[in-house]
Amino acid sequence: MNRSPVTSAADPVLPAAAGPASGGVIDLTDVEMFAANRHHEAFRRLREESPVYLNPSADGTPFWALTRYEDVLAAYRDHDAFSSAHGAILGGSFRAGGGDTASGDMLVASDPPRHRMLRKVMHPPFNSAMVDRVTAQVRTLVRDAVDAMHRDGGCDIALDFAPLLPVGALMAMFGVGRDDARHIVGLTREMVGYRDATLSDLVGDERTRLAHAQSAIFEYFADLLEERRDAAGDDVIGMLLRSEINGEPLDDTQILYNCMNIAVGGNETSSYTTCSGILAFLENPGEWRRLAAGRELLSSAIEEILRWSSTNAYVQRVAVRDVVVRQTRIAAGDVVTLWNVSANRDPDQFDAPERFDITRAPNRHLSFGSGIHRCIGAPTGNAEIAEAFGALLDGGLGLRLAGEPVRLHSNFILGFTSLPVEVGD
Template identity: 50%
Template sequence: MTAPAIDLRNVDAFVEQRHHEMFAWLRANEPVFRDPGGFWALTRYDDISAAYLDHTTFSSAGGPMLGGSFSSGAVDTAANRMLVASDPPRHRMLRQLMHKVFGPGFVAKVAEQVTEVVNRAVDKALADGGCDFATDIAPELPAGALMAMVGISHAEAHELIDMTRRMIGFRDPNWVDTSEDERLRLAVIQSEIFEFFSDLLRARRRDPGEDMVSILATAEVNGRRLPDEDVLYNCMNVAVGGNETSSYSAVAGVLALIDNPDQHALLLDDPGLTDSAVNEVLRWATTNAYVLRVPTRDVEIGGKLIRAGEPVTLWNVSANRDERHFPDGDRFLVRRSPNRHITYGVGIHRCIGSVVAQVELPMLFRRLATSGVRFELAGDIVRLRSNFIQGITRLPVRMSA
């Protein structure tokens, strides 16, 4: 394969889904790659897993995505305040608090609420003969979860989802006005999310309940309550992470079934394959394309010397198709086993919300399989313009059972 022109900041490469060939070339020829944007990229499964596990060397405090602290020389304002942007020992303390939010009781509530709103959406789509799966059904997964976890209405959940969508899609002209200054645009959207949770926080401080905001509002670390900013950052972390992963994975999964009718037939014939199929959807979709780490010391990987402070990106989307771990990795196989994808990350930074996604996605795909729902594309697909989150924002389909 001829060496491609590689610039991992190039949004269009992700929109047009050309990046899998690019990552295959990198894994084979330059698995530790210095991008023209001034950061390093790890593309092999083993190197990425090792970096995830070595949280002493690879700090998360620079934030999870490119365009953060390293590009401006400033310290990320969420450093050691938001779970995803913290290192031990602070990370350990925050994670213990967040485990209360994702305990069995909450997960059971999420399952009940998600089942209700998703079944209603699927029933309507079947009655109508189809829908835009990306806007009419998939967002009901995070909507139901937010209703259960945050204690908000269905309308408020969708209001919040709209804000997080604009935050992740802050470079997408389908979501925002891209003529405005990029950093200002992102800051305004983030402030809207903070304001949403600030109102909830004030209400929960007056009258605490059993929801996520109340738990964080009354939580203590070393005998002290969390500052409001820490509560807000972690609420935003949960909202953004949960909203994007489950919804976009669901849409990618439906498109994979459309594109691979033989695999869809296997699932329809045997809905018992749902858990395996969902695992393959998660590998295939790899919604979170990469995460950012900043080394605290000089480190050598694959014969390349990476200096302390030089940003390193861990490309989950490449690891999940690494030929050394996933034979026929470019094929969607609902029976794939083993399937040790790293869509949720590895080690202490494995996504804490994965327990919720593992309730939401099987519920949806089991409903679709047991009802014998079949899909047919009914229009153009629109992909999210982002080099951080892989997503499909429009998927018009005809549906029949």
């Protein structure tokens, strides 16, 4: 069924929003909808009734939303038509004077040929030796945390357990101590969750909180860069200091933007995916029993956790030229969002998508994106998540919810600010 709005080449560039046929107008910038976990119903309506949807934003800047698996995948793969140069986040990237200052310098905010060169420079921080280092560091932290859970009778997974994944990754990748790693995780959490007032001590509006967190992360990495400049080691900063593009070393701005890309790309995603996975098991205890009885199911369970959580809910692109999707014209310059969270529950792609099934096969979820920007940190993220669930399984903890989970106020990263659990039988 395709009842998407149809436009001809003569239509205005951004025609008035045509909401889905049933129910009220859907606004995908409404973070309350995501915090209340009501978004899946909205995406069901969009997939069925308006798969190429012009979202009417409160700030007056409409954007297109693609919600069907097939369309999201096709847009990911068509990087000639859909540019990444404006960053992956709606209104949240490094905008100054209408442009994006990270454009062309930060991996995720670049297009070919620049993207190809930056991706090459970014391979060493994600090589298998580094993944092994991350794995070992995360293992120590999460196993200690499971011991503490035994001792204390529970914890808040969102605060005490899941953040240990990025803490361990930062310690291993940047060669920093635990306190520094915690500090960076706090800042990226504030940045990504800038629309959630509970995550910042700062008084001020959303944009002020975002700008504060961004500049604090920058300053942290700038200090680290100064410290390491004359003695480049085998950490990420050392690797980037030794890199070249067209025979030229990277400049400081490029190094800093890409450190930031690693921190922001990795910190919230793997930890919130772990929170979602733990909640999914608490709500589906039969699946936990299956996993506990058959540890060989861990890798397919992680794929299902990734699909289920869709932590990186969407990515942004900007149309480089006029493109027609399902008879709807998207004009050059229009902002287009690719909704992983919707594609991952598209019944045309997944049987019974509302079922959490740790043996789901095939499971070609789009949680890491697709095409040239597919997550370069996917092996790192997978290794971290495997360590978290491995520690919980080995710990033999029977966990149960000890309070209402609190979801993050964000439409970009789907996470939790609280997930209290207690140790049961």
